[in-house]
Amino acid sequence: MGLATIVQTIAHTLDEEMRRDDRVVILGEDVGKRGGVFLATEALFQKYGPDRVIDTPLSEAAIIGAAVGMAVHGLRPVAEIQFADYIFPGFDQLVSQAAKLRYRSGGQFSAPMVIRMPAGGGVKGGHHHSQSPETHFVHTPGLKVVYPSTPHDTKGLLKTAIRDDDPVVFMEPKRLYRAIKEEVPEEDYCIEFGKAHLRRKGDDVVLVSYGATMAETLKAADALHEQGISAEVIDLRSLLPWDKTTVCRSVARVGRVVLVSEAPRMANFMSEVSATLTEEILDALLAPPIRVTGFDTPYPYAYDREYLPGPNRILKAVQKVLSY
């Protein structure tokens, strides 16, 4: 498909999947004529009509709940939640229905569905357009959680999500929606969940991140390179399942790790990564794993720059792990 941004790749991938499988339907607020407020469903309504691209009432509970019922009946719904922050009015449907349906019915019913949502800060949206609620999702057994950071990975992961037999929360780095343009292959390809992407090889420190903060993490790695410090950079790509093997292997070899995520620090996903590293490869660690995260405040409108883990905070953490 040539050079494309993340948001263009989403629309293109949805189109390919709808063409491939007529069970795939889209539902959400403004996904129809408007093509989504970020244009992630652009032109699909015109192409597939109102039975496959469904503009819903303004109700996240209706969107997620109806997607569950559609999935139970054999469709493959892709629901859009306009901002990850608006998952909460539909949260019960996600947690009590979608996530638990297979388990509570003993495998009789299941909800193969995708819930797409732009997440993260840095767009001057205040706390109700900027949050990173991924911890809520990984803490809910029954959900898979994916968070790509590039157009290439977006296509492969979204295809896997749509074809997966379980509910998948597909988080999208909204501040990178149009920030990166890269060559996205034309062919049909899927990226397996739970397989991290080694973005840089290095020997002095490992930087682990996912989603929007991959951009800042790579900037930090560039800056370290200029200082003669070689950083290995891992993009997790999916949080549940997450690629423990790759992370443990890299960190065991290098001995020092910085974990970057813009969600609040308390029970941040990276706290799980840190706990796993200390439980499983303590002997190989030369320094404690250090997290660089958002703060435990509501997302602060006026302090985007200070709140988000930018390159400077990442570099400071690297200095700390190197000092041991």
Add this chain to the structure above:
Amino acid sequence: MIKDSQLFQPFSEKPIRLMGDAGEWLGSFELNLDSDTLLKFYRDMLRARLFDERLLLLHRRGQVSFVAPSAGHEAAQVAVAAALKPKKDWVFPYYREPGLLLALGVPAVELFGQAMATRADPNRGRQMPAHPGSRDFNVFTVASVIASHLPPAVGTAISMKVRNTGEVVVASFGDGATSEGDFHAGLNFAGVQGAPIVFVCQNNRYAISVEYHKQTAAETIASKAEAYGLPGYLVDGMDVLACFFVMREAVARARQGFGPSLVEMQVYRLGPHSSADDDTRYRPVEEVETWKTRDPLARMHRFLAHRGLWSREEDLALRTEIEREFRQAVEDAQRAGAVPLEWMFEDVFAELPDHLREQRRDLL
């Protein structure tokens, strides 16, 4: 949206009734049901009543941890089942509906297995009692979170509509459920889509202890349909014939593409909310006694006897037969055995992921 039906008017002031207290026919049209159908209504209602009694016995013996008695609701539940095509149409029930599931044909052994969490439960012992479900009969597995099944029910109905399958959904719930946001989300979306679904509220006047007038200032639940552009029917829910005829029309309309309806069936919970409840703390005994005189089974019994279709001897014989069936079903459910510990980790996902494989290995 068509808001009228052939036989019944929506938004009536008084509940639609077809059977008087003495069991007399009140309909303005000729009763065109054969005696087998009428007897099946009674049989299904009696099975529901005796199923509950068997569960309460098991509860007293410590073999079941929880019971949500449905006595008083039988007519409503049996009528819903009778209006549907079993295994073709879908039902999204709430937790107090053994009568609906039994009448649809769900085997009693599965329901007892569910209540005792044995291998006889197709839901593999994953939930507390009163939370059954059956893929074979298109019965969506019950969730405790009140009204949370309504948006999924609407999604299934939308899927039926866009694929033109000719199927219908019935979603049922109590009066308390109408205060939840999911009730609004579900009825609103169903109305917009004209989805083939019938919402059935079994209004028993109490959400555990909270009485109807503390739940809503609306005179009736049925009246809430107006705001969603749906017809709302107020029905005597202890009159199996009224429930059946109203449901039959609502289901037919949904199947023909004329969209959803809301049917309020006014019932009364003759027992406590559950085996853990003491209903004398919040409702007068006299009130319960008054409602007992309207018992849906007794009324149907009178109706049948009136027409020479049923005798005391036949009634005793039927009770004996059902009790024998249920004793056997309980025995079969117990003999199926406890669910094995390995099952704890299954069905979280379609395939067992590595982290659960590790956790299982650590436990076993």
